[in-house]
Amino acid sequence: MKKKYSLIAIAGAFAIAGTTVMAMPAQAAKPSITIWVDAPRLPGAKLYAEIMKPTVDVKVELHAQADLVQKVSLFNRVKKGWPDVVFGPPNDVSVLADANNVLRLDKYAPAGFWDDMKDGNQWCKGADGGWYCVKNDLAQDVLWVNTKLMKDFGYTVPKTMDDFAKIGADIAKNHPGYSLGALGSQGLYSGYLWPSQCPVNQATSSTAVKIAPKSPKCTRATALVQPMIDSGVLSTSAPWDADFIKDYGQANKVVMTIGPSWFGEFVIRPASSWAVPAGQITAAAMPMWAGEKVNYSGEWGGGIYTVSPHSKYPKEALAFAVFMVQDKRNVVDVANPDGSKGAPTFPASKKGNALWKAKISSDKYYAADPYPAMLEQSTKIFSGEKPVSYDTNGAQEGTMSNELKKTKNAQAALDAFAAYAGNLAKQLGYKVTTS
Structure with a gap:
């Protein structure tokens, strides 16, 4: 009875208000x-x-x-x-x-x-x-060093790319079966060609790009790595390919390698990857190319x-x-x-980076704090590289890496990439400069 009365009273209240009824706001949709x-x-x-x-x-x-x-x-x-x-x-x-x-x-x-x-x-x-966009991380190259192997073989951290190559020659002669890393995926491009300022992905405007694989800053890079490819000191596999992990990574035979700042946490350390024991690995600054004043990095990822x-x-x-x-x-x-x-990965945010630094710098896995080298190289990523409207990352990981694996020839791989990227650029209306 009370319920019936309440409903009548409510109806009456609306009737008194005439035809104007205050609508209750709808609940906002949950994003x-x-x-x-x-x-x-x-x-x-x-x-x-x-x-x-x-x-x-x-x-x-x-x-x-x-x-x-x-x-x-x-x-x-x-x-x-x-x-x-x-x-x-x-x-x-x-x-x-x-x-x-x-x-x-x-x-x-x-x-x-x-x-x-x-x-x-x-x-x-x-x-x-x-x-x-928001950049998740910087993926600047550093020189990852196995301090134990360097000490065992009597090597010092190279300051120049020529010194890096000399160590490669010595490994081939006196320590066969050991490695200075892998060039597959983006290894050749980000670790050698980009730091050398090789102009094969340098957008000079929104409608023009330079793709010049025979530039001296390209050929010096391919010439430097070729003897190490021939001797097996540099692999044409990717660093996470099964053959490289088995023969070099988990065998702890990578003396040093040029690689991005995320290599330590994502490639070198994990048990499912190289699984290098604690207390052996750190990062050093990139070696400098002859005639340069800055030891530039490339960027693999970011x-x-x-x-x-x-x-x-x-x-x-x-x-x-x-x-x-x-x-x-x-x-x-x-x-x-x-x-x-x-x-x-090395955060692009200052706030995030400060948190990450505290974590990495205190991590006893590393033989010495790798963060200072990462920080130095984060300011030295060669800025000639600019975003372009075609899939250059796919071309590096596809055309260049596949050609390198097939031919074992760094210049041939670069030429194949340049031809492919040049065609993509022209299809999208870019003016392509080749010299």
Whole structure:
């Protein structure tokens, strides 16, 4: 009876108010975003999804780094399928911009975030001064050194590339079966050609690129590595190929190797990879090429986060990238499948980098603190490389690496890459300079 009376009273109250009824505000929809990441970023992405459950629905998908570049044309054609935020290779920012699938991000994060990222995020800066991506990490080359083997063989850390090559010749003669690393995947390009300033991916404007594989700064690099390829001191495999891991990595026969700042945590240390014992490895500065005043690095990786302009929740999408590059829960604490903790890469964020430095510098795995060499080389990445609108990363890992494996000839591999990249550039309207 009371229930009936209450309903009548409520109806009467609305009747008294006439036809004007105050509508209750609808509950805001819970934001939902889809994230694409590669395997090294997967633990952090899953952790973020768990943390955000109360406020944002986060769907995490594992994808190879090149996936979006390959699929964006399809998504654009069918008008659906775009993920909200994607981790990919650094060159993606230009390729995706041409496909109308990259969002200017400035207004979706506080000015303080962009100030923190400024020095490490220049790759992501557009011609209009805006930020179009967030760089996850810097992947500057350093010289990874096995201090035990160097001492056993009586070597000192080389200061020049000529000295590096002399050690290679001595290993071939006196210590056969030992190695100075692997050139497959992006090893030749990022470790030798880029630091040598070889102009085969140097965009001189938004419509022009220099691809000149016979430049002296290219041929000096291929000439330096060729004798070491011939002797077997430099492998044409990738550093994670099964043959290299078995014959050199897990056999602890890599005396030193040029490689990116993430090699220590991702390639050299893990039990599933080289598994070099604790107390042997550190990083040194890059050797200098003859006639140069700066010992430049290349960059192998240094991936980026881009946000789709089709995202309904761009602020929430960008917040994921902020978490990945700055938050201690990812940078230092996240649990990885191999039992390690934290991100394996040198953060581009100053805030994130300070957290990562404290972790790496105090890590007793290393024979000496590798961070100072990483920090030095982070300011020496040769800046002649610029984003281009074709998939240069795919060309390096495909055409160049495959040709190197097949021919065992560094210059032939470079020429094949240059021809392939030149055709891609011309198809997209670039003016290509070859000398």
